[in-house]
Amino acid sequence: MLIAVLGMDQHEVGAVTAAQLLRDAGVEVIYLGRFQLPQHVVRTAVDENVDVVGLSAHSWEYRDYLPEVLDGLRAAGAAVPVVVGGSILTARDAAELARLGVAATFGSGSTPAQIIATIRALASAPAGGT
Amino acid sequence: MADRQDTPLATESGIPLAPVYRPGTPDESYRTRLGDPGEYPFTRGVRPPGAGRHAWIQRELSGEGDARRTNAQLRRLLAHGQTGLDVIGDAPTQAMVDPDHPYARHAVGTQGVSLCRHQDWLELYDDIPLDRLTLSHSLPPLMCVPNLVAVARARGIDPATIRGSVVQAPYFAEDNGYAVHMPFALRERMAVDTIAFTTEHMPRFHTFLEDTYFVSDGVLDAVEEMALGFVEIRGLVRQLLARGLDIDAFAPRIAILVNCSMDLFETVAKIRATRRLFARMLREEFGATDPRSWAVTIAAHTSGFSLTGQQPVNNVVRGTVQALALVLAGVQAMEVSAFDEAYRTPSPEAHLVGLRTQQIVALESGVGRVADPLGGAWYVEALTDDLEQRIAAMVRDIEAQGTPAELSDRGWFRAVFARGMERYGRALTDGSLPKVGVNCFTVPEAEDVLLREVSETTIAPDRERIDAIRRWRATRDASRVVDALAALRAVADDRAANLTPATAAAYEAGASQGEIAGVLRESYGWPADPLGQRATGAGAVP
Numbered sequence: 001m002l003i004a005v006l007g008m009d010q011h012e013v014g015a016v017t018a019a020q021l022l023r024d025a026g027v028e029v030i031y032l033g034r035f036q037l038p039q040h041v042v043r044t045a046v047d048e049n050v051d052v053v054g055l056s057a058h059s060w061e062y063r064d065y066l067p068e069v070l071d072g073l074r075a076a077g078a079a080v081p082v083v084v085g086g087s088i089l090t091a092r093d094a095a096e097l098a099r100l101g102v103a104a105t106f107g108s109g110s111t112p113a114q115i116i117a118t119i120r121a122l123a124s125a126p127a128g129g130t
Numbered sequence: 131m132a133d134r135q136d137t138p139l140a141t142e143s144g145i146p147l148a149p150v151y152r153p154g155t156p157d158e159s160y161r162t163r164l165g166d167p168g169e170y171p172f173t174r175g176v177r178p179p180g181a182g183r184h185a186w187i188q189r190e191l192s193g194e195g196d197a198r199r200t201n202a203q204l205r206r207l208l209a210h211g212q213t214g215l216d217v218i219g220d221a222p223t224q225a226m227v228d229p230d231h232p233y234a235r236h237a238v239g240t241q242g243v244s245l246c247r248h249q250d251w252l253e254l255y256d257d258i259p260l261d262r263l264t265l266s267h268s269l270p271p272l273m274c275v276p277n278l279v280a281v282a283r284a285r286g287i288d289p290a291t292i293r294g295s296v297v298q299a300p301y302f303a304e305d306n307g308y309a310v311h312m313p314f315a316l317r318e319r320m321a322v323d324t325i326a327f328t329t330e331h332m333p334r335f336h337t338f339l340e341d342t343y344f345v346s347d348g349v350l351d352a353v354e355e356m357a358l359g360f361v362e363i364r365g366l367v368r369q370l371l372a373r374g375l376d377i378d379a380f381a382p383r384i385a386i387l388v389n390c391s392m393d394l395f396e397t398v399a400k401i402r403a404t405r406r407l408f409a410r411m412l413r414e415e416f417g418a419t420d421p422r423s424w425a426v427t428i429a430a431h432t433s434g435f436s437l438t439g440q441q442p443v444n445n446v447v448r449g450t451v452q453a454l455a456l457v458l459a460g461v462q463a464m465e466v467s468a469f470d471e472a473y474r475t476p477s478p479e480a481h482l483v484g485l486r487t488q489q490i491v492a493l494e495s496g497v498g499r500v501a502d503p504l505g506g507a508w509y510v511e512a513l514t515d516d517l518e519q520r521i522a523a524m525v526r527d528i529e530a531q532g533t534p535a536e537l538s539d540r541g542w543f544r545a546v547f548a549r550g551m552e553r554y555g556r557a558l559t560d561g562s563l564p565k566v567g568v569n570c571f572t573v574p575e576a577e578d579v580l581l582r583e584v585s586e587t588t589i590a591p592d593r594e595r596i597d598a599i600r601r602w603r604a605t606r607d608a609s610r611v612v613d614a615l616a617a618l619r620a621v622a623d624d625r626a627a628n629l630t631p632a633t634a635a636a637y638e639a640g641a642s643q644g645e646i647a648g649v650l651r652e653s654y655g656w657p658a659d660p661l662g663q664r665a666t667g668a669g670a671v672p
Contacts, residue, residue: 008221008237010308013348013435016548017555034309035233035661059221060588064236087439088473090586091575108439108472108568109575112559 001052001119004032004041006065011058014086018054018106018115025116027123038065042072045080051123052103057086070101081122085110139180139499150179150501163406163515167460167501168425171409173402173514174502175460176425186456186498187214187264187463188488190481191431193243196595197253200243204258206478212485214294216465217254218242218268224308226270228644229592230599232663239592241475245269246599246643251277252284261287265294266429266463268341270310271324273643275337276634295336295429296324297387301362301534302345306547311660312651314538320629320650322369327630329380336385336427338366343389348435349550352400352517355389357524358546360407364525365534367416377416381423384408385462390432390452397452398504399513401428401459407518429463430456434471440567441578442585445469446483453491457498464488470585477584599642606640614639615649622653 003019005012012034019031030048032041045053055062055069062084073080081103089097094105104118139147150167153160165171168178189212193200204215218224220242222234228246229238238244245254255265260282267274274296282289300317303310310317328337340363346355363384370380386404390397409424418424432452437445449466456464466487468480476484492498504510528537537543557563564570567578614636621632629650636646648658 008225008227008233010221010225012306013551013554016551020552021555021559037233059237060240060591061236064591090439090473090582092586109572 001027001054001123002030002032002041002045002048002050003054003056004036004044005034005056005058006036006038006041006069007059007061008035009057009059009061010034012056014058015056018056018085021112021115022119025120027116027119038068038072041069042076042078045073046076046078050080052119053080053082054119055082055084057084058088060088062086066097066100066102081125083118083122085115142496147500148179150174151503151506153506164505164511170413170421170424171406172425173406174505176405176427176462177460177501179501186461186488186492187429188212188485188492189214189216189266189463189465190468190476190484191216191218191268191465192476192481193218193220194475194589195239195592196244196598197250198256199239199592201254201256201258203478203481204254207481207485208258208263210482210485211489214264214266214463215258216266216268219270220244221308223269223273223643224310226273226310226643226647227661228599228642230596230603231644231659231661233661235593235596236591238595240589242268244592244595245273247602247640248277248280248637249602251281255281255285260285261291263293264463265292266339267294267296268344269296270320270643271296271298271337272320272629272633272646273637275324275328275332275335276630276637278335279331279634280638289332291334292332293334295339295385295387297339297341297344298325298337298366299341299345299362301365301538302358302543302547304538305541305544306349307344310647311656312647313654313656314535316650316654316656318365318369318535319625321366322373323629325366325370325380326373326375327628329375329383333383336383338363338380338384339429340366340384340386343387343431345547346389347433348554349547351550352391352393352396353520353524354546354550356400356404356407356517356521357528358543359386359388359404360411360521360525361528361534363408364411364529371416377412377418378420378423381412381416381418382420382425384423385427385429387429387431388461390430390456392433392436392448392451394451394455394458395504395510395513396517397455398459399510399517401430401456401461402502402505402510402514403518403521404428406514407521428459428461430459430461431465432456432467434467437467437469437472438565438567439472439585441573442469442472442581444567445472446487449484449487450491453487454495454497457491458504460502469581473585474587475589477587479584603642610639611636611641611645615641615645618646619649619653622650 019029083104085106087108089107097105164173167175221237223245229244279289298321300321325337328335342355342359408426412418412424446469466484468476470480561569618632618636621627652658
């Protein structure tokens with residue numbers, strides 16, 4: 001999977017922690033890091049043929065960027081599930097993200113087991129399943 | 131505010147108190163390891179007993195939208211009894227990126243105030259009594275210092291009378307926190323130049339405010355936090371001495387903005403150990419002879435990372451416990467992180483609770499009546515000794531591995547932060563770090579409703595600000611801006627020159643922070659726009 005932080009969001013603790021957690025669980029993680037724009041995420045997702053795109057959110061920028069990522073992936077013909085994680089995400093945010101087409105949301109209440117199980121399930125689902 | 135400074139020092143029941151308590155017969159060990167408050171090695175505090183009752187500066191971290199909106203926020207807090215100001219920039223401002231940069235479009239004014247030009251500073255401090263308050267800034271120092279001087283002059287105030295601070299963390303900013311996309315040498319130079327400039331022109335201002343808060347929160351433990359802080363302090367002191375400055379000219383204005391954790395006694399001991407370590411270092415190693423050079427001012431910010439999104443009301447308790455720790459440790463200023471910080475930039479309600487927390491601790495609890503009230507407790511003194519030794523050992527270890535420039539360039543600091551992030555994540559998930567409402571004593575989400583409405587309200591990006599800056603660029607005298615940036619470039623190319631006056635001139639000529647940063651990056655052989663969205667710095671002025 002791919003993990004990235006969008007725009008000017010400099011907080012990286014969540015993204016690094018999630019990447020490590022998933023690597024420990026045997027998931028191959030491409031960590032794209034901070035200062036990414038939607039087009040960077042889409043390009044890497046397509047070039048690397050990833051199974052899941054993970055976006056870390058510690059600022060509200062994701063709200064504006066997320067539709068661009070989803071549209072970009074669709075336009076590129078890449079039916080890759082997108083997940084969003086971040087301690088700032090509320091239940092209301094999760095509902096809104098689901099409506100937009102996000103496959104899963106992880107907030108501060110998510111456990112490592114939930115995160116790992118969700119990513120594994122998404123990665124093994126047939127392409128186009130979103 | 132009902133200040134009881136002039137009433138006799140006594141408990142609630144009228145039992146008279148001394149301003150400080152000490153052993154019956156202070157021995158040599160007391161004098162060398164502790165000393166009275168206000169005396170070397172300042173373990174027990176930097177102020178003489180009785181001088182600091184209720185007197186720490188109470189403020190809340192502020193900034194949202196544009197400068198005018200933040201000005202209104204600052205005035206509200208002052209009306210509620212805040213005794214100092216503390217301004218933080220939004221993410222683009224902190225990164226020295228202008229609001230109309232393509233990367234900034236969804237981040238303007240949401241996590242702090244958007245500032246990029248001289249006019250913003252005039253609006254930020256409009257009608258605020260600059261000469262009667264301390265003005266603290268979590269902002270790029272090379273924007274803060276020249277603009278503060280300009281605002282003071284515009285208001286007819288001598289900049290030399292301005293009090294306050296601006297944070298410095300040049301060695302670590304790129305790796306954890308507010309990356310400005312500049313090489314180490316330039317980051318260090320911006321710090322040294324602004325400190326040297328204010329030493330001469332704003333002698334009451336703390337430009338040398340080592341910020342260990344933002345590099346440590348959620349990442350480093352107490353020993354790592356202070357060890358990295360001391361590595362940076364020592365590095366900058368050596369650079370300033372190499373410039374020919376006298377240690378006693380600038381050392382009295384060195385301050386540290388430390389983190390606070392939920393571990394109350396460790397926080398108290400950390401701050402006491404830091405004061406002693408600093409005093410000995412400045413006196414014995416750097417040869418300072420002015421006692422004010424040995425006494426380090428300590429401000430603190432309660433940990434935002436310790437707060438939880440779950441059951442936000444619990445964060446009020448966390449803020450109170452941490453404020454208590456900081457008063458017991460004897461800090462000179464503090465900010466209490468807002469209870470809604472886990473989700474958002476502080477709401478007015480949460481700001482007020484943070485301020486009220488400080489006021490209640492100050493006026494009702496009486497914990498600040500007596501200086502260093504925990505001094506002499508076996509536990510606290512043993513922990514203070516232990517922390518001092520561990521911090522000093524780690525500083526030696528780091529310095530043995532290379533200069534800060536080498537360590538930064540080869541990713542050594544980055545690795546320390548990465549290890550810390552991982553460690554915290556594991557501690558939280560395996561439950562070894564208890565967090566009420568997160569990994570123990572949780573409640574179903576549907577029942578977690580108290581204060582949720584205010585905690586979850588978001589601040590929209592200030593898109594009008596982006597348009598305003600675009601329009602403003604076109605109204606400038608372009609040749610004046612280009613000339614000022616060219617002059618700045620010439621100064622930047624002379625590595626021995628101080629960047630501050632030419633930067634001040636560029637701001638006054640109408641240059642923006644992003645343009646100034648671009649010129650500096652180019653002088654050091656880096657692209658003007660590190661994010662690859664704009665062609666050049668000076669050449670792109672419309």
